[in-house]
Amino acid sequence: MNERATTVEGVRRTNLAEVLRLVHHSGPRSRAVITGETGLNRSTVSDLVGRLVQAGLVEEHEPDPTRRVGRPSPVVAPSPGVVAIGVNPEIDAVEIGAVALGGSVRERVRVPVEQPDVATVVEIVAGVVAGWRGGALAGCRIEGIGVAVPGLVRASDGVVRFAPHLQWRDADIAGPLVTALGIDVVVGNDASLGARAERLFGAAREHEDVVYLNGGASGIGGGLILHGQLIGGVGGYAGEWGQTAASVADAADRRADGGVLEDEVNRARLVQAAGLVAPDDTELRAAVAESPSEALTAETARQRRILTATLGNAVNVLNPAMIVLGGFLAILRDLDPQAFDGEVRRRALAASAEGLEISAAALGADRLLIGAADAAFERLLADPLS
Amino acid sequence: MNERATTVEGVRRTNLAEVLRLVHHSGPRSRAVITGETGLNRSTVSDLVGRLVQAGLVEEHEPDPTRRVGRPSPVVAPSPGVVAIGVNPEIDAVEIGAVALGGSVRERVRVPVEQPDVATVVEIVAGVVAGWRGGALAGCRIEGIGVAVPGLVRASDGVVRFAPHLQWRDADIAGPLVTALGIDVVVGNDASLGARAERLFGAAREHEDVVYLNGGASGIGGGLILHGQLIGGVGGYAGEWGQTAASVADAADRRADGGVLEDEVNRARLVQAAGLVAPDDTELRAAVAESPSEALTAETARQRRILTATLGNAVNVLNPAMIVLGGFLAILRDLDPQAFDGEVRRRALAASAEGLEISAAALGADRLLIGAADAAFERLLADPLS
DNA sequence: GCAGATTCGCTGTAGTCGGCAACAAATCGA
DNA sequence: TCGATTTGTTGCCGACTACAGCGAATCTGC
Numbered sequence: 001m002n003e004r005a006t007t008v009e010g011v012r013r014t015n016l017a018e019v020l021r022l023v024h025h026s027g028p029r030s031r032a033v034i035t036g037e038t039g040l041n042r043s044t045v046s047d048l049v050g051r052l053v054q055a056g057l058v059e060e061h062e063p064d065p066t067r068r069v070g071r072p073s074p075v076v077a078p079s080p081g082v083v084a085i086g087v088n089p090e091i092d093a094v095e096i097g098a099v100a101l102g103g104s105v106r107e108r109v110r111v112p113v114e115q116p117d118v119a120t121v122v123e124i125v126a127g128v129v130a131g132w133r134g135g136a137l138a139g140c141r142i143e144g145i146g147v148a149v150p151g152l153v154r155a156s157d158g159v160v161r162f163a164p165h166l167q168w169r170d171a172d173i174a175g176p177l178v179t180a181l182g183i184d185v186v187v188g189n190d191a192s193l194g195a196r197a198e199r200l201f202g203a204a205r206e207h208e209d210v211v212y213l214n215g216g217a218s219g220i221g222g223g224l225i226l227h228g229q230l231i232g233g234v235g236g237y238a239g240e241w242g243q244t245a246a247s248v249a250d251a252a253d254r255r256a257d258g259g260v261l262e263d264e265v266n267r268a269r270l271v272q273a274a275g276l277v278a279p280d281d282t283e284l285r286a287a288v289a290e291s292p293s294e295a296l297t298a299e300t301a302r303q304r305r306i307l308t309a310t311l312g313n314a315v316n317v318l319n320p321a322m323i324v325l326g327g328f329l330a331i332l333r334d335l336d337p338q339a340f341d342g343e344v345r346r347r348a349l350a351a352s353a354e355g356l357e358i359s360a361a362a363l364g365a366d367r368l369l370i371g372a373a374d375a376a377f378e379r380l381l382a383d384p385l386s
Numbered sequence: 387m388n389e390r391a392t393t394v395e396g397v398r399r400t401n402l403a404e405v406l407r408l409v410h411h412s413g414p415r416s417r418a419v420i421t422g423e424t425g426l427n428r429s430t431v432s433d434l435v436g437r438l439v440q441a442g443l444v445e446e447h448e449p450d451p452t453r454r455v456g457r458p459s460p461v462v463a464p465s466p467g468v469v470a471i472g473v474n475p476e477i478d479a480v481e482i483g484a485v486a487l488g489g490s491v492r493e494r495v496r497v498p499v500e501q502p503d504v505a506t507v508v509e510i511v512a513g514v515v516a517g518w519r520g521g522a523l524a525g526c527r528i529e530g531i532g533v534a535v536p537g538l539v540r541a542s543d544g545v546v547r548f549a550p551h552l553q554w555r556d557a558d559i560a561g562p563l564v565t566a567l568g569i570d571v572v573v574g575n576d577a578s579l580g581a582r583a584e585r586l587f588g589a590a591r592e593h594e595d596v597v598y599l600n601g602g603a604s605g606i607g608g609g610l611i612l613h614g615q616l617i618g619g620v621g622g623y624a625g626e627w628g629q630t631a632a633s634v635a636d637a638a639d640r641r642a643d644g645g646v647l648e649d650e651v652n653r654a655r656l657v658q659a660a661g662l663v664a665p666d667d668t669e670l671r672a673a674v675a676e677s678p679s680e681a682l683t684a685e686t687a688r689q690r691r692i693l694t695a696t697l698g699n700a701v702n703v704l705n706p707a708m709i710v711l712g713g714f715l716a717i718l719r720d721l722d723p724q725a726f727d728g729e730v731r732r733r734a735l736a737a738s739a740e741g742l743e744i745s746a747a748a749l750g751a752d753r754l755l756i757g758a759a760d761a762a763f764e765r766l767l768a769d770p771l772s
Numbered sequence: 773g774c775a776g777a778t779t780c781g782c783t784g785t786a787g788t789c790g791g792c793a794a795c796a797a798a799t800c801g802a
Numbered sequence: 803t804c805g806a807t808t809t810g811t812t813g814c815c816g817a818c819t820a821c822a823g824c825g826a827a828t829c830t831g832c
Contacts, residue, residue, distance in 0.1 A: 418809065
């Protein structure tokens with residue numbers, strides 16, 4: 001995250017970045033607290049905050065009425081006037097959000113559209129952003145646009161290599177968006193950006209080593225955070241758990257011959273066993289929890305066996321501090337969290353399971369928008385007074 | 387690796403560390419080259435190198451006779467007088483090496499001993515190091531001791547949680563070694579340190595995302611390097627591929643019911659199929675390569691199927707730039723590297739396989755000693771003029 | 773209600789560090 | 803032998819944080 005400062009001027013950039021990142025990711029806090037957490041001198045923090053205020057990136061509010069002796073320290077909060085746009089094109093709609101520094105969603109729109117192509121997405125985003133600029137976000141500073149794509153995204157240039165759901169292949173969405181809006185654009189994999197959001201503002205807050213798995217209608221996506229950094233791999237395609245060969249201990253548990261994890265641990269199979277038609281996650285959760293049929297019970301048990309085996313492997317290889325499950329994977333776990341977690345632990349080395357926590361995703365539908373917007377903030381966070 | 391410099395004094399520490407790390411990991415190079423590679427100013431490099439020379443950490447040699455115009459630039463090389471001790475306790479011996487800054491092994495000793503306990507290892511190391519200090523390493527500066535243990539090592543304090551081979555459990559080897567020798571001690575997992583060595587001085591040189599898997603008599607160990615950093619996980623136990631549930635597609639391929647990867651992909655099974663008795667890797671390699679029996683051919687094919695599936699999963703999840711195989715895993719691959727690599731690629735997403743290279747380990751028996759010693763150098767590299 | 777204690781913001785000074793420019797040194801080519 | 807080129811060296815400058823001293827704001831005890 002932080003690059004090293006090899007020059008004296010770079011020190012200020014590093015320190016400005018640290019202060020801004022702190023109030024953005026960890027919330028408003030007093031100058032005194034910032035001084036303690038950064039280890040910087042009071043006068044230095046004063047100077048840094050002053051510059052950030054002058055740049056309009058943070059605001060200083062009157063001190064918290066803490067019942068403590070001493071002169072009260074003003075609270076430094078990220079400015080709500082600095083926003084980034086998060087975009088999530090999906091098979092049936094394009095979701096767009098305006099996220100302020102600090103992680104709060106200020107605006108949010110869902111535009112239904114069947115399997116949009118790049119041009120359609122750009123058009124929709126341009127229209128929505130133009131409307132916001134003249135209205136709800138008038139006077140705001142839009143720092144960038146982050147796009148969360150359900151597919152493989154090349155890290156080096158943001159080209160969407162393959163998004164099966166949208167039927168995009170080698171699609172450049174960043175270029176047209178920049179042209180249309182004149183704002184910096186960042187493109188990323190949806191699960192990776194979801195992991196980012198959960199790590200910064202959700203269940204995995206403050207954890208440095210996180211495995212995030214999300215189960216959606218189209219499959220299983222994942223994100224990986226190690227040493228506090230989002231892991232992309234050499235091309236940026238890391239995290240594709242859904243495409244791994246499932247380790248199915250009992251041959252009777254296998255449904256798809258030669259299939260991959262998302263063929264076995266599969267939302268559609270769960271829906272079918274529940275006898276539902278196109279339920280959302282809330283309905284599916286209810287069906288699984290309340291008086292399930294024998295077939296549904298067997299199917300959930302089967303999927304849980306395979307999923308826990310996969311997670312056990314992940315624990316052995318990565319030794320994460322936390323596993324975060326989203327979508328129908330959380331539903332599978334919530335059926336009996338204790339048994340589920342115990343099974344994962346049983347399949348892992350005792351030492352590796354010691355530091356492990358398993359949790360359902362905390363952020364709701366905003367997750368992808370927040371993650372995408374945060375990625376768009378990255379440039380600002382790295383060098384606040386560019 | 388590099389921490390951020392939040393203070394002006396820290397800038398020098400960072401830059402000193404960068405220069406020393408460069409000549410240590412990437413080899414001797416002229417001041418002019420260092421200037422180009424670091425982006426620092428000539429005068430700054432001059433100052434930094436001068437300090438490192440004064441501290442005895444690097445030496446300046448007369449310039450390379452390059453046939454180029456201009457004033458020749460002296461070559462900066464790591465001082466061979468600065469060494470770290472690498473230690474590798476194994477089931478039948480303790481191996482000890484003295485590794486100089488730059489990565490060259492200066493001394494090396496193998497002390498045969500049956501299943502040594504901690505006290506025995508400490509005694510042996512103390513004896514060997516005392517001998518070196520009075521002889522071969524007289525006048526050398528011993529910066530630290532690195533111990534590569536075949537087992538789980540807690541990152542926070544270096545305690546060996548469990549080393550099945552040595553039958554160590556919750557063993558503190560760092561404390562007694564420090565007491566006996568008065569030198570800083572670092573303890574790490576053998577495979578992780580092997581990965582470190584391969585990344586810095588071996589096959590994975592200069593790659594940022596590396597999966598390393600080593601197959602030994604006792605099982606399969608692994609190390610993981612992502613974003614150029616060794617991945618430890620929250621407790622430091624990451625990389626235990628051998629204990630993962632193998633994904634065996636064909637039930638007929640399974641040998642150990644409910645077994646883990648190292649039960650299926652197993653050196654002993656290979657040895658048995660070859661009809662050998664306690665061969666070393668060279669003998670095993672020859673047996674596998676030259677006119678193998680039908681049983682041996684079937685066994686290698688079976689193990690290759692399972693291993694390639696595991697590696698395919700690793701590629702999908704981690705998208706590494708390189709997979710490095712050591713020990714009998716390299717033997718399995720070398721039987722037909724092209725087919726092996728092709729199979730791994732086939733099991734991975736096309737995009738993830740694009741940037742992938744697969745290779746046998748390049749460093750021989752010195753690997754663990756070099757990795758352990760490099761870990762012991764870490765403190766010096768982070769802050770050269772402590 | 774007042775005085776002392778405590779915490780913290782503010783200001784001016786000091787020390788450290790890398791960049792820069794000018795000069796000197798060392799090599800090559802003509 | 804001279805000019806061109808590259809690089810080490812030196813002194814100066816600008817940038818940045820730490821520090822100390824002072825004043826401001828709040829709490830506690832009497």
